[in-house]
Amino acid sequence: MKAERLHGCLQTAFRWGALLTLCAAPTQWTLIDNPRLGPADLLLAATAGVWGLDILLTRGWSRLWAARPHWTHLLFTVCVGAAACTAVDRGEAFKELVQIIEYFIVGAMVFTAFLRERDGMTADASHRALLPLFPILGAVTAAVLALAALQYVAPEGHRSIARFAEPKTLDVIVNVLGGWQSPLLVGGTFGNRNVLGGFLTLALPLAAAGTLGGARGIVARGGCALLLLAGLALNLSGAAYWAVVIAVTALAAARGARTFIPVAAALVLWQAAVLPRLPRENDLCHFESVALYDSAGQPARRYPEWQAAASMILTHPWLGVGPGNYQRQVGPFYGQVPNATGPAEPDIQNLYLVLGATCGLPALLAFWALLATAAVAAHRTRRPGAAAALAAFAAAAVWHPLLVRGLGLPLVFVIALSRHPLQEKVSDGPPPV
Template sequence: MHGAQGIGDRWGRLGGSGRWVFPAAWAALAAVLGFGIGRAPETVLGLGLALTGAGLLLRIPETGLGLALLTGPFAPLENERWAPPVNSAQIFLALSLLAGLWRGLARREGRIPGWGWAWAYGLFLGYAFLTLAWAPSWEEGLPEGIKWAQVGLVVILVLGAPRPVQRFLLGMALLSGAVQAGIGLWQAVLRGAGPAPFRLPGLSLYRAYGTFQQPNPFGGMMGLIAPVALGLGIGMLGSAKGSRSMGRWGAAVGALAVGGLAGAGLLASGSRGAWLGAAGAGAVLVLLLPRRGRAGLAVGAALGLAVGLLGGSGWIPPVVQARLAGVLEELRVADVRGVEVNEANFAIIERLAHWQAAVEMIRAQPWFGVGLGNYAVVYPRYALIRWPHPLGHAHNSYLNMAAETGLAGLSLYLLFWAVVGVRTWRAWQGSAGWRRGLAAGLMAAWAHLHIHNLFDNLYVANLPLFLALYGAWVEILINERESPSPPDPGPSHGREDPPSLHDRGGTPWKEGFCFAPSSANGIAPIAKRRSGS
């Protein structure tokens, strides 16, 4: 008050001319902007957007994470076109983390939220960094370690965010999937042209690849988005029954639309790994979405029978049959040095050759591996004669992990994902409405990830950011259900959701809540009122 009064006194001493200062300043600023726009509009626009973004990040640091989710899949396109040292998603993520740190320091919030699968993640991450001690190349291994470290940082950022921001981030992930699906469907159906290797035989259609520049990781992202969107949409439809709120119905329809787009994009990718992953994810959704397990089993059996009948009657399109024909061949590790390579089996043999190289690495260093991120570095030592050039990874995450971190690292990796699965099951149990649908979708996304990773590596193009967000939502669902506040009975009742960790004025610690009372967040005045009542 004294500061404001002092400023007012100083302005008052300016006399009658003081009232003209602000209009004059705005006029001068407008003149400068007008001159700048006339001379260099792109520079002024870029500066304005940068200043606006900086202000928004300082106000809501999680905005940067939302932009990272939206721009993350564009990283392969950025690398191909401009080869920047750091892609835009990583810049947005770094700004978000820095702004979050600044907010925490300004509010004097020193505690870091914990979560249920943090211990397993910490074991895996610590060992993964340890393998860099004997890795041939730190330059190749360190970025891989940073990628896994970002998973934990994103989880911390999401868990500490207010409830509306947490939902905003989930929406940004689904929006990113919808954007990629739209691009992919345009490439496959509407554009009418594309890379020759991606053209489907006998058709004027092409395999969709989005901005990933390759169909397989694009199909992998679609497989991560579709089950979450469909599970959430179906759960929201159940919660919206009897509600007259168009917003709730619109959100449900929007989530289902994103799921449908992502499913169509997955099919258009022509990725066999993505198709098999989608089959596994679909089975999980069918089993977990119904309230009664028997109903899920019945629906699953009916769908399986329908697929079998379609296959037996020849109704499955020949293109799909041709793509699925070589799947069984890819599920075995064999010596392909004497196999004749032709146009039909080139992709399969190439993948098997990289699998074989990974197996040789495991035989050479079975327990501790060659070092995180160093598969491509040591590949020439184990490569087959006709396959001297590495593809960057083994096209099988399990073989790749075993080759780089040894059987010890693979065991910790599997333990980490097993704990995540157990936590997701816990989030699903006893949940209802959209929360049940979301938990089922998250479990289905894990199923797709692990099946698809048998044929590829989905830890690319900033997709780990999506996995971190999903993992954080597993903990959010558990915390909401175990909150002492009454659970949300559904959108039709008009009750508010239980307060988030941020809304309660503190941060979570382990599986419960840990509050940091202060007069700034309103907890101290509440305590005073209680003590005086």
């Protein structure tokens, strides 16, 4: 009896721990600076420990096997580990490796087990009521957007961004790149607009799927629609914004002409009539964030760096220069490409070039395989919203290195959701299908 009671307590603690981890994940606020650890990191470690203890006490090895990471997660982690062993600065490399293990091994197993065990409670309505997963995640997204709205409307910027941005980066933005009113500082619970945009590529396609029919009931669909509109209005990253628009368009097209035509008309009206009239002229912000040339006619900092990163890959194709060593090693690879001096906008690198340059082509191909197999699995499990989210994330990652703190765990959750079969009888609110 005591063992059964302990097992029940551990299961409850695990489920709530996983949910709290998801709620605490979308932020770059840190509790510990060295090493940089946020609330979600500590919650994930505690949740994984509770789950592991429960498995040991109950000898539930089948639960451990059922939650095993997909082979692409293992391959990607092994490739990153091999690159870390040959890095110039192995300290930084192993910090990055630990983060990859946290996301793609521990996080993947915890979220997979959470979704499976949550489905096991389907028959018990009293327990189901305790875990309204998607409404809670929608509320978390709404909180992120509410803070971004404060930062958006404040005429001299909102000082809340200082809690989430790195001090050096914030100092550069405030003193060099536009001051407190800079669009870079509309970041919600993230350090800048580019990382917020990365989060919205994962959240908004799920909200769009709920709006277009995945959510049950007019209230749920209305809530999803409000999240989508707010996210489109507050996303000042051009790459992330257009990635979301393309994902929403694809979701509408998949539902047929009756859905696609009004959605496409609404998006065109939104782009042509609404965005230019918003206080920050969002359409210009989007254009300037991805422009090839700046206002002085010089190449934007982003694109010459892409060429330098490609040169790094050509020079170190197998294992790269080591995880976490990109900024230290990229300088000599500019060659004849203009290398503008002075501070640059944060998070403007190409994620795939960074992965290839630091971890080698094997790691890059493994990461692509990870995203592709998850998207295919989402189609098989009938979760088009998750597939659209992964596609939007993959597209925005061309302009931003989105595998960073605050985005890793949400990405892994969407991947776990993609691989998880849809439960037809679940009545939990708006499922992101």
